[in-house]
Amino acid sequence: xxxxxxxxxxxxxxxxxxxxxxxxxxxxxxxxxxxxxxxxxxxxxxxxxxxxxxxxxxxxxxxxxxxxxxxxxxxxxxxxxxxxxxxxxxxxxxxxxxxxxxxxxxxxxxxxxxxxxxxxxxxxxxxxxxxxxxxxxxxxxxxxxxxxxxxxxxxxxxxxxxxxxxxxxxxxxxxxxxxxxxxxxxxxxxxxxxxxxxxxxxxxxxxxxxxxxxxxxxxxxxxxxxxxxxxxxxxxxxxxxxxxxxxxxxxxxxxxxxxxxxxxxxxxxxxxxxxxxxxxxxxxxxxxxxxxxxxxxxxxxxxxxxxxx
Amino acid sequence: xxxxxxxxxxxxxxxxxxxxxxxxxxxxxxxxxxxxxxxxxxxxxxxxxxxxxxxxxxxxxxxxxxxxxxxxxxxxxxxxxxxxxxxxxxxxxxxxxxxxxxxxxxxxxxxxxxxxxxxxxxxxxxxxxxxxxxxxxxxxxxxxxxxxxxxxxxxxxxxxxxxxxxxxxxxxxxxxxxxxxxxxxxxxxxxxxxxxxxxxxxxxxxxxxxxxxxxxxxxxxxxxxxxxxxxxxxxxxxxxxxxxxxxxxxxxxxxxxxxxxxxxxxxxxxxxxxxxxxxxxxxxxxxxxxxxxxxxxxxxxxxxxxxxxxxxxxxxxxxxxxxxxxxxxxxxxxxxxxxxxxxxxxxxxxxxxxxxxxxxxxxxxxxxxxxxxxxxxxxxxxxxxxxxxxxxxxxxxxxxxxxxxxxxxxxxxxxxxxxxxxxxxxxxxxxxxxxxxxxxxxxxxxxxxxxxxxxxxxxxxxxxxxxxxxxxxxxxxxxxxxxxxxxxxxxxxxxxxxxxxxxxxxxxxxxxxxxxxxxxxxxxxxxxxxxxxxxxxxxxxxxxxxxxxxxxxxxxxxxxxxxxxxxxxxxxxxxxxxxxxxxxxxxxxxxxxxxxxxxxxxxxxxxxxxxxxxxxxxxxxxxxxxxxxxxxxxxxxxxxxxxxxxxxxxxxxxxxxxxxxxxxxxxxxxxxxxxx
Numbered sequence: 001x002x003x004x005x006x007x008x009x010x011x012x013x014x015x016x017x018x019x020x021x022x023x024x025x026x027x028x029x030x031x032x033x034x035x036x037x038x039x040x041x042x043x044x045x046x047x048x049x050x051x052x053x054x055x056x057x058x059x060x061x062x063x064x065x066x067x068x069x070x071x072x073x074x075x076x077x078x079x080x081x082x083x084x085x086x087x088x089x090x091x092x093x094x095x096x097x098x099x100x101x102x103x104x105x106x107x108x109x110x111x112x113x114x115x116x117x118x119x120x121x122x123x124x125x126x127x128x129x130x131x132x133x134x135x136x137x138x139x140x141x142x143x144x145x146x147x148x149x150x151x152x153x154x155x156x157x158x159x160x161x162x163x164x165x166x167x168x169x170x171x172x173x174x175x176x177x178x179x180x181x182x183x184x185x186x187x188x189x190x191x192x193x194x195x196x197x198x199x200x201x202x203x204x205x206x207x208x209x210x211x212x213x214x215x216x217x218x219x220x221x222x223x224x225x226x227x228x229x230x231x232x233x234x235x236x237x238x239x240x241x242x243x244x245x246x247x248x249x250x251x252x253x254x255x256x257x258x259x260x261x262x263x264x265x266x267x268x269x270x271x272x273x274x275x276x277x278x279x280x281x282x283x284x285x286x287x288x289x290x291x292x293x294x295x296x297x298x299x300x301x302x303x304x305x306x307x308x309x
Numbered sequence: 310x311x312x313x314x315x316x317x318x319x320x321x322x323x324x325x326x327x328x329x330x331x332x333x334x335x336x337x338x339x340x341x342x343x344x345x346x347x348x349x350x351x352x353x354x355x356x357x358x359x360x361x362x363x364x365x366x367x368x369x370x371x372x373x374x375x376x377x378x379x380x381x382x383x384x385x386x387x388x389x390x391x392x393x394x395x396x397x398x399x400x401x402x403x404x405x406x407x408x409x410x411x412x413x414x415x416x417x418x419x420x421x422x423x424x425x426x427x428x429x430x431x432x433x434x435x436x437x438x439x440x441x442x443x444x445x446x447x448x449x450x451x452x453x454x455x456x457x458x459x460x461x462x463x464x465x466x467x468x469x470x471x472x473x474x475x476x477x478x479x480x481x482x483x484x485x486x487x488x489x490x491x492x493x494x495x496x497x498x499x500x501x502x503x504x505x506x507x508x509x510x511x512x513x514x515x516x517x518x519x520x521x522x523x524x525x526x527x528x529x530x531x532x533x534x535x536x537x538x539x540x541x542x543x544x545x546x547x548x549x550x551x552x553x554x555x556x557x558x559x560x561x562x563x564x565x566x567x568x569x570x571x572x573x574x575x576x577x578x579x580x581x582x583x584x585x586x587x588x589x590x591x592x593x594x595x596x597x598x599x600x601x602x603x604x605x606x607x608x609x610x611x612x613x614x615x616x617x618x619x620x621x622x623x624x625x626x627x628x629x630x631x632x633x634x635x636x637x638x639x640x641x642x643x644x645x646x647x648x649x650x651x652x653x654x655x656x657x658x659x660x661x662x663x664x665x666x667x668x669x670x671x672x673x674x675x676x677x678x679x680x681x682x683x684x685x686x687x688x689x690x691x692x693x694x695x696x697x698x699x700x701x702x703x704x705x706x707x708x709x710x711x712x713x714x715x716x717x718x719x720x721x722x723x724x725x726x727x728x729x730x731x732x733x734x735x736x737x738x739x740x741x742x743x744x745x746x747x748x749x750x751x752x753x754x755x756x757x758x759x760x761x762x763x764x765x766x767x768x769x770x771x772x773x774x775x776x777x778x779x780x781x782x783x784x785x786x787x788x789x790x791x792x793x794x795x796x797x798x799x800x801x802x803x804x805x806x807x808x809x810x811x812x813x814x815x816x817x818x819x820x821x822x823x824x825x826x827x828x829x830x831x832x833x834x835x836x837x838x839x840x841x842x843x844x845x846x847x848x849x850x851x852x853x854x855x856x857x858x859x860x861x862x863x864x865x866x867x868x869x870x871x872x873x874x875x876x877x878x879x880x881x882x883x884x885x886x887x888x889x890x891x892x893x894x895x896x897x898x899x900x901x902x903x904x905x906x907x908x909x910x911x912x913x914x915x916x917x918x919x920x921x922x923x924x925x926x927x928x929x930x931x932x933x934x935x936x937x938x939x940x941x942x943x944x945x946x947x948x949x950x951x952x953x954x955x956x957x958x959x960x961x962x963x964x965x966x967x968x969x970x971x972x973x974x975x976x977x978x979x980x981x982x983x984x985x
Binding site for chain 1: 748750758860876
């Protein structure tokens with residue numbers, strides 16, 4: 001109880017840590033995977049590791065071209081970025097998250113939904129058919145993928161008998177592996193690719209097909225915010241998977257638990273990167289069929305968790 | 310005279326006055342507003358008194374019923390006080406809004422509107438104020454009658470007449486089922502009274518001695534309250550009645566009538582029914598019906614293209630959340646009081662929040678209708694350019710109903726989700742109900758994004774003759790008031806939860822866990838705990854609206870700063886269509902196609918019920934149409950008298966005012982006489 005109370009304080013250290021991981025490590029990891037996994041598998045040189053940062057900086061100075069006068073286009077990038085940052089502050093990243101005692105699973109799910117809806121609204125507020133198709137696909141993917149995330153997190157919540165992420169992470173480490181958690185981990189890994197918009201599930205953006213989907217009409221700083229938020233979102237999901245579903249390292253002494261988390265993150269990123277390279281994109285109805293199976297799988301896991309397995 | 314009777318008398322006087330003043334449309338509105346505000350002051354004082362002193366009890370002088378020497382006690386407990394607050398909030402804002410909104414129905418005399426509206430508010434007070442089943446049913450049925458008059462206000466419209474009839478028949482059948490249930494209880498009550506305290510014992514005995522009969526009684530009550538609340542299979546009248554009624558009526562009814570259905574459910578299933586195995590079964594049924602309503606109501610709303618119809622389906626969906634919360638409270642109380650009380654508080658909190666934002670949304674639709682003459686989502690758009698206040702309040706209400714933190718709808722939904730997941734540890738079905746509710750919450754958001762995007766955001770397109778102005782101040786004030794409630798209850802939920810806890814704890818038997826053990830000790834943050842199971846952990850859920858909002862706003866400022874960092878210039882360009890040229894109309898995305906891929910998968914979940922064509926005996930039809938036998942004769946009489954007075958030298962207005970004074974004096978004398 002005392003440990004919990006002390007954890008309620010927003011410590012500046014974890015605040016800085018989570019912000020650095022989400023905003024700086026996110027693009028960096030993407031650059032690393034691009035250079036050392038993706039390019040290596042393609043047998044080519046690849047862009048510099050810091051290329052994502054160069055892209056963001058360049059876009060911030062570019063002209064902001066508007067094809068729609070809707071205020072959604074003004075607000076959505078900012079809201080999406082803010083929702084992603086707030087979600088990142090709720091996510092355990094090696095240590096107790098800065099907002100640990102101030103929000104829980106449901107708050108996190110709502111913040112993630114706000115980010116997705118913001119993206120969809122940008123797509124819908126433009127009259128470009130590409131952007132409309134992208135937005136519609138984004139909704140469909142969200143409706144199919146979000147349940148997997150929530151159900152898997154609820155499995156962990158049931159095991160820990162708490163909806164706070166820190167308890168879920170600690171409970172998973174202390175309780176060891178159980179059948180339901182193994183199933184949930186598998187389901188989370190399967191859904192990971194779609195959650196962060198990588199092949200074979202980059203259906204909504206699909207650059208070669210609908211030219212970036214919802215983002216087709218965006219340019220300059222607004223596109224930069226969306227890209228940055230997308231890097232941050234990738235690392236938030238990866239951290240969720242690493243902290244709660246890979247039950248190792250949370251209970252190490254302070255600098256080492258962070259190290260363990262970064263190691264786990266790297267593992268997740270490399271895995272996702274490899275799958276991304278070796279798979280072609282699939283169609284939306286194929287994705288839906290795939291995720292129906294994953295949802296059923298995770299529901300079975302939830303049933304087992306309630307049963308105590 | 311006690312505050313409640315004062316309020317009722319003020320409302321009745323107001324009803325009489327507005328009946329006589331109905332020719333002076335604006336003046337009738339002001340009189341109605343004045344009486345509603347006076348009554349509200351009295352009721353708010355009563356609510357505050359109850360929250361500081363406990364239940365308010367008195368014998369009403371006017372209601373010494375001649376039935377078996379019955380002296381009806383007026384008992385307003387803390388649960389009722391919560392509903393009094395809702396009635397006050399909705400009554401004041403809708404009446405205020407109606408001042409100018411009723412200009413839309415210029416062809417109809419207001420003699421059928423304001424008196425009915427004020428009588429409707431008075432009857433709703435009666436519903437929550439008595440702990441006596443007979444009086445409760447009496448006011449319940451009077452409420453049906455007055456709200457029927459309100460729905461069928463524009464009788465020359467066929468859909469309004471049909472909607473009114475449908476509502477009346479549905480509500481009356483439901484009430485008759487409740488009368489049967491009450492009669493069964495009365496017959497088995499040794500002391501033969503209708504007092505709740507006696508019926509509680511009777512129902513308690515019945516559950517052990519005659520369980521089948523007890524189940525029948527509970528089922529009858531469930532159907533009765535479910536019909537008024539608008540829960541799935543019984544709420545078929547809502548999408549027919551609300552769009553057909555004047556918008557002010559829809560706002561008042563969506564804010565009050567459906568909520569009183571929840572009040573009745575809480576009264577019967579938590580207050581009258583002792584916690585037992587039976588309440589587990591019935592609680593699960595309530596939660597299941599609630600979840601079914603959430604799914605079907607919200608998914609059907611997604612396909613609507615008319616604002617009021619869209620909102621009506623969301624009424625069904627939102628009632629589902631309340632029933633889910635109440636169901637958890639009913640089912641879990643004897644298993645795990647902490648989960649049950651919080652579930653019930655979540656349900657009640659959702660009732661309060663829903664009353665504010667659902668009324669507000671209907672008022673928004675009313676404001677759009679007032680300015681543009683239509684509520685079709687595709688016919689108008691971009692209203693933010695001419696109606697900023699309405700737009701901002703519509704955005705707040707939409708985000709609130711969609712459960713976007715930190716607005717009020719989020720906190721209540723959050724409580725319901727949390728508790729259904731925790732209840733799932735004991736009764737697994739609840740976890741799946743909670744899951745469904747979480748996902749449909751995202752669908753609600755999508756649906757209201759469509760509502761906002763098509764009506765308010767984007768480029769302005771309205772008809773030729775629409776004035777480019779905000780609606781009058783008398784319509785923006787109530788919208789602002791309700792929007793403030795949505796924000797305040799979301800940002801500072803703990804004081805509200807404290808009042809709701811008092812209301813819930815009062816009707817629950819046995820040891821109710823203390824407030825601090827349920828939601829923590831912080832006045833700003835809600836820390837949920839799960840007593841008894843894993844106490845080493847402490848809190849199991851947390852929501853800190855102030856801090857998270859501050860972080861969110863900080864992050865928004867940061868993001869804005871980043872976007873300005875490069876000093877990028879803005880330039881307006883046409884849409885890039887790969888070099889081809891299209892007109893806007895060719896590629897326009899209307900509300901029909903908005904969520905088409907989604908609709909393809911979930912279409913036709915809510916079948917259009919074939920409503921049987923009903924013919925009623927002529928006498929009943931005539932009775933139901935008080936135009937012919939009371940309102941018009943009364944108005945003619947009043948007019949004749951007034952004309953006679955005017956001819957005698959006085960001026961009409963002065964006479965009316967004199968009449969007003971005379972009436973107050975007469976009513977006062979009657980009360981004095983009755984009291985002594």
